Amino acid sequence: xxxxxxxxxxxxxxxxxxxxxxxxxxxxxxxxxxxxxxxxxxxxxxxxxxxxxxxxxxxxxxxxxxxxxxxxxxxxxxxxxxxxxxxxxxxxxxxxxxxxxxxxxxxxxxxxxxxxxxxxxxxxxxxxxxxxx
Amino acid sequence: xxxxxxxxxxxxxxxxxxxxxxxxxxxxxxxxxxxxxxxxxxxxxxxxxxxxxxxxxxxxxxxxxxxxxxxxxxxxxxxxxxxxxxxxxxxxxxxxxxxxxxxxxxxxxxxxxxx
Amino acid sequence: xxxxxxxxxxxxxxxxxxxxxxxxxxxxxxxxxxxxxxxxxxxxxxxxxxxxxxxxxxxxxxxxxxxxxxxxxxxxxxxxxxxxxxxxxxxxxxxxxxxxxxxxxxxxxxxxxxxxxxxxxxxxxxxxxxxxxxxxxxxxxxxxxxxxxxxxxxxxxxxxxxxxxxxxxxxxxxxxxxxxxxxxxxxxxxxxxxxxxxxxxxxxxxxxxxxxxxxxxxxxxxxxxxxxxxxxxxxxxxxxxxxxxxxxxxxxxxxxxxxxxxxxxxxxxxxxxxxxxxxxxxxxxxxxxxxxxxxxxxxxxxxxxxxxxxxxxxxxxxxxxxxxxxxxxxxxxxxxxxxxxxxxxxxxxxxxxxxxxxxxxxxxxxxxxxxxxxxxxxxxxxxxxxxxxxxxxxxxxxxxxxxxxxxxx
Numbered sequence: 007x008x009x010x011x012x013x014x015x016x017x018x019x020x021x022x023x024x025x026x027x028x029x030x031x032x033x034x035x036x037x038x039x040x041x042x043x044x045x046x047x048x049x050x051x052x053x054x055x056x057x058x059x060x061x062x063x064x065x066x067x068x069x070x071x072x073x074x075x076x077x078x079x080x081x082x083x084x085x086x087x088x089x090x091x092x093x094x095x096x097x098x099x100x101x102x103x104x105x106x107x108x109x110x111x112x113x114x115x116x117x118x119x120x121x122x123x124x125x126x127x128x129x130x131x132x133x134x135x136x137x138x139x
Numbered sequence: 140x141x142x143x144x145x146x147x148x149x150x151x152x153x154x155x156x157x158x159x160x161x162x163x164x165x166x167x168x169x170x171x172x173x174x175x176x177x178x179x180x181x182x183x184x185x186x187x188x189x190x191x192x193x194x195x196x197x198x199x200x201x202x203x204x205x206x207x208x209x210x211x212x213x214x215x216x217x218x219x220x221x222x223x224x225x226x227x228x229x230x231x232x233x234x235x236x237x238x239x240x241x242x243x244x245x246x247x248x249x250x251x252x253x254x
Numbered sequence: 255x256x257x258x259x260x261x262x263x264x265x266x267x268x269x270x271x272x273x274x275x276x277x278x279x280x281x282x283x284x285x286x287x288x289x290x291x292x293x294x295x296x297x298x299x300x301x302x303x304x305x306x307x308x309x310x311x312x313x314x315x316x317x318x319x320x321x322x323x324x325x326x327x328x329x330x331x332x333x334x335x336x337x338x339x340x341x342x343x344x345x346x347x348x349x350x351x352x353x354x355x356x357x358x359x360x361x362x363x364x365x366x367x368x369x370x371x372x373x374x375x376x377x378x379x380x381x382x383x384x385x386x387x388x389x390x391x392x393x394x395x396x397x398x399x400x401x402x403x404x405x406x407x408x409x410x411x412x413x414x415x416x417x418x419x420x421x422x423x424x425x426x427x428x429x430x431x432x433x434x435x436x437x438x439x440x441x442x443x444x445x446x447x448x449x450x451x452x453x454x455x456x457x458x459x460x461x462x463x464x465x466x467x468x469x470x471x472x473x474x475x476x477x478x479x480x481x482x483x484x485x486x487x488x489x490x491x492x493x494x495x496x497x498x499x500x501x502x503x504x505x506x507x508x509x510x511x512x513x514x515x516x517x518x519x520x521x522x523x524x525x526x527x528x529x530x531x532x533x534x535x536x537x538x539x540x541x542x543x544x545x546x547x548x549x550x551x552x553x554x555x556x557x558x559x560x561x562x563x564x565x566x567x568x569x570x571x572x573x574x575x576x577x578x579x580x581x582x583x584x585x586x587x588x589x590x591x592x593x594x595x596x597x598x599x600x601x602x603x604x605x606x607x608x609x610x611x612x613x614x615x616x617x618x619x620x621x622x623x624x625x626x627x628x629x630x631x632x633x634x635x636x637x638x639x640x641x642x643x644x645x646x647x648x649x650x651x652x653x654x655x656x657x658x659x660x661x662x663x
Contacts, residue, residue, distance in 0.1 A: 012220055015244040020169030020177060022248055024185065025142055027163060027196065031327045031334075033319070033557050040568070044326065044557030048142040050181060053230045064224040066170050067179040071141065072557075079143045080331050090141075099175040101168075103317055103624055108175045111559075120559065124570035131384075134566040134573075138387045193330050195617055204620040205635040 023101060033104045034070065034093065036111035042093075043116045045105060047071040047079055049092065067095045070105070072116050091115050140230075149234035150186045152241075159188035161235055163198075165221065183223040184235065185246045190215050200247050221246040264477040265484075267396030272485020273492075274540030275355035276348065276447040276601045278533065279594055281489045282513040283662075284440050285496025286505060290419055291426035293490055295441045299448025300486035302641050304478050306449070306612055307457045309619040309634070311474045314461035317624040321458040321615060322554035324624075328614040337610040338555050342548060344607055345452050347600040349544040350583040353379060354593025355537035358510045363530045369588070376584045379541045383576055388463045388562040395539030401532030405491040408520035408529075414498040422497070439655040439662050442648050443598065446605030448486070449645075452547040454611060459550040463563055468628065495520075509594060548579040598661070605652045608645045616642060 023029050025048060034042045050065040073091035078084060093116050099108035111117045128134045142164060150158045163185035170178025185198070196202050197212045198219070226241035284292050310321050326334035356378075357371035382391055428437045466474060495516035496507065505512055510533065517529045546562070553560035553572045560572040587593065616638045619630045630638065656662075 012243055012245040015183070015221055015223065018167040018169065018182065020167050022182075023166045023168065023179060024198075024248075025164040025166065026146065026193065026330075027198065029166075030142070031331060033323055033327075040564075041553075041557050041559045044555075046331075050140050050142065053140055057229055058227060060225070064181040065140065066181070067166060075141070075143075076331060076556075080335055084144075095179065096173050096175065101176075103319060120570055123574050124567050128566050128570040128573055131566070133385055136385075137565050138385055138562055195328060196621060199623075201622050202620070204630060205616065205639050207639055208617065 021101065028101065029105070032101075034072075034107060034116075035104050036107050036114075037099075037109055038111075040111050042107065042111045042114060043072040044076075045070050046073070046076040049090065068092075069094050070098070091118075144232070145184075145230070145235070147191055150184070151234060151236050153228060153237060153239035155236075158237065159186040159218075160191045161185070162187045162191065162194065162216075162219070181224055183221055183244075184227070185219060185221050187216050187219040189218060194219075198247055219246050220244060261473060261476055263393060263397075264473055265481045266400060267393055268477045268481020269484045269488065270396040270399030270402070270535065271392070271539050271543075272482055273399065273402055273488055273536050274348075274450075274543075275351050275537050275593070275597050276450065276604075277489050278355075278492060278510075278513055278536070279507065279597045280440075280443050280447040280601055281493040282496045282500070283507045283598070284444055285493035286500035286507050286512070287432060288426075288429060288437065288440065289497040289501055290422040290490075290494060291429070291437070292441055292444055293423040293493065294426060295444040296448060296486055296489050296493070298644070299445045300483055301637075302445075302644070303449050303453060304482050305634070305637055305641060306454055306615055307482065308475060308478050309630070309638070310454050310458035310615050311461050311466070311478065312471060312628060313615065313619050313624060314458040315466040315471055315474060316468055316626060316628045317618075318462060319618075319624065320462055320550065320554050321455050321611070322551045323557075324618045325611065325614045326555050328617055329610070333610065334555060337607070338551060340603075340607040341451055341455070341551055341611065344600060344603045345544055345548045345551065346579060346582060347596055347603065348450065348452060349541060349548065349579060350586045351593050351597040351600050352537050352541035352544055353580070353583050354587050354596065355510075356534065356541060357587075358593060359530055359533040359537055362510055362514065362533070368593075369590075372584060372587050375538075375541070376580050379538065379545055380577065380580050382542060383545055383562075384566065384573070388460070391542055391562075392460070392539075395535050395542065398535030399532055399539055401528045402488055402492075402536060404517055404521065404525050404528040404532060405488060405495055408517040408525055409491050409494050409498065411520035411525075412495070412498050412516065414494070419494060419497065433659070435655055436659045436662055438651070439602075439659045442605050442652050442655060443601045443662065445648050446601040446603070446608070446652070448489070449608060450601070450604045451607055451611045452544050454615070455547045455550050456543045459546070459554075459560075463561055465563070471628075507594075545576050545580060549573070549576040602652050602656055602661075605648045607649070609642070609649050612642060612645055 030045050032045050036042050049069045049071050051068050053065055069092035071090045071092055074089050075085050097107045097109050100106045148161050150161050152158050161184050165182045166179040167182045168177050168179050170180040197209050203209050220243035222241055226238050228236045228238045314320055353375050356375035357368035360371040361368045428434055499516035514529050518526045549572045552575045558571045559569045566573045618624050
């Protein structure tokens with residue numbers, strides 16, 4: 007039953023991340039330090055339906071999710087999974103005040119809008135490709 | 140499963156009594172090692188009996204100033220506890236149910252505790 | 255020697271860049287109606303902006319994170335999107351007012367209809383944002399803005415009754431013909447003009463643009479603690495000129511001509527030339543800052559790539575946002591709305607949006623994960639809490655007072 011003086015949980019064998027505290031709404035930077043997106047939501051592996059067996063393995067984070075999921079996170083509702091834009095957890099190299107990826111942003115689904123605006127609008131305006139002077 | 144479905148959901152004991160709201164989910168990066176980081180395993184959930192609002196970072200042991208704000212937020216969230224994955228009986232759209240003999244742990248933690 | 259130059263440049267730029275169309279108009283209006291009776295608000299506002307600019311600059315230099323990233327991370331997406339909506343709209347209003355201000359200043363100089371200048375003004379702002387280096391943009395407009403010192407010079411030339419002015423400032427009274435709620439409404443407007451949120455967004459993002467690190471903290475501190483108060487003195491000079499020349503003749507401030515009248519009377523055409531250059535620099539600089547701020551806030555909330563230190567193709571959505579904002583501002587100006595009116599509303603709404611901006615800054619500057627050992631000291635925290643209280647009161651009182659006084663009529 008509930009104890010009245012709370013004890014410290016068993017020590018963790020790795021970095022501790024509370025989702026709301028350390029992961030959600032943090033900036034995601036790619037391998038070169040260029041921002042890609044924010045952590046709008048997190049996808050974990052499935053939890054058993056109904057009563058969970060006593061020795062069931064805990065779910066793990068499968069992906070950082072971004073895109074339209076931000077709207078449902080703020081206003082409520084449920085997005086069909088096909089609309090998730092995912093960055094697989096295996097692309098993440100570290101989590102500190104920002105989430106750093108081990109890959110370049112160019113390769114990711116998550117940077118599609120940036121690439122579209124770049125290619126269809128910004129590239130067409132003279133001077134866009136040059137460094138500021 | 141997507142985490143925003145879980146955040147803010149009702150947490151109840153095995154007899155259905157309301158224990159609080161799920162305000163955070165704790166992961167530990169100690170699962171199977173991958174190329175960059177190991178798997179982030181769900182260690183447990185943080186439940187607040189009084190408030191659904193954010194703790195604004197003051198649930199960490201090293202966050203203590205300004206004193207007035209820290210004090211106000213900790214009062215608002217007093218009674219918050221942490222429950223391990225093993226003590227969760229079921230997870231549904233309507234809420235989370237804990238096992239009858241769950242242990243409530245201290246939710247506060249300091250940065251990186253390595254074993 | 256080089257360091258001294260850098261420090262001086264920083265301070266001078268901070269002084270010249272402090273005043274924008276909001277400060278110009280609000281201080282002149284207040285001076286013409288209340289004399290120096292609201293000077294204490296400028297003092298309170300200057301201390302406040304020094305405090306929060308310092309904090310957000312320190313956070314940016316130490317952690318590399320800009321204000322809006324922090325607002326979203328700490329307050330969560332719901333509160334942050336509310337803040338974003340409010341800040342973005344106010345920013346847009348301010349941007350519109352500044353671009354309008356550029357056109358009004360050009361009208362003063364050339365007597366050409368402002369609406370003809372507006373597209374040129376907007377284009378000018380865009381081309382600088384698109385191509386110019388951040389430091390050049392800041393330094394040129396900041397230094398030219400120092401021309402506004404002519405207000406202080408004019409004040410001396412006008413040979414005012416100094417003891418009378420001092421009495422107005424030290425023992426504020428609501429003058430005959432004005433009412434108490436109107437006094438407090440303008441107090442909030444003046445406070446909002448001094449502590450506009452875009453200053454903080456811009457200052458912290460600018461710290462990252464200029465790649466400040468812990469080593470630059472003392473430079474940042476001197477810019478803020480010396481530059482901003484001197485800029486505040488300029489604001490007071492504007493109010494004092496209005497108090498000395500406009501108030502005795504019951505002249506209302508409805509356009510920039512009334513704002514510069516005291517200077518023209520004191521120093522003739524030469525002084526007028528200086529003040530026009532100063533106003534042009536101040537409004538152009540502020541237009542650049544608000545345009546950049548609109549890009550910064552949106553990009554930082556959504557996690558887009560941003561920054562003038564990147565080529566436009568590397569920060570595409572950031573630049574697109576700014577182009578759209580300038581077009582929107584221009585659109586609003588083309589409806590014929592008076593930029594002075596837009597200015598007056600924008601400063602009051604700025605006051606309303608302050609709490610959601612400043613609370614996260616206060617919290618994060620205490621967070622050791624972001625700040626290491628550079629967390630706030632006890633004095634900063636104490637002052638920060640006091641100001642949080644003042645900001646909350648101003649924010650809650652602004653709209654009711656606006657309704658009661660008919661926006662200060």
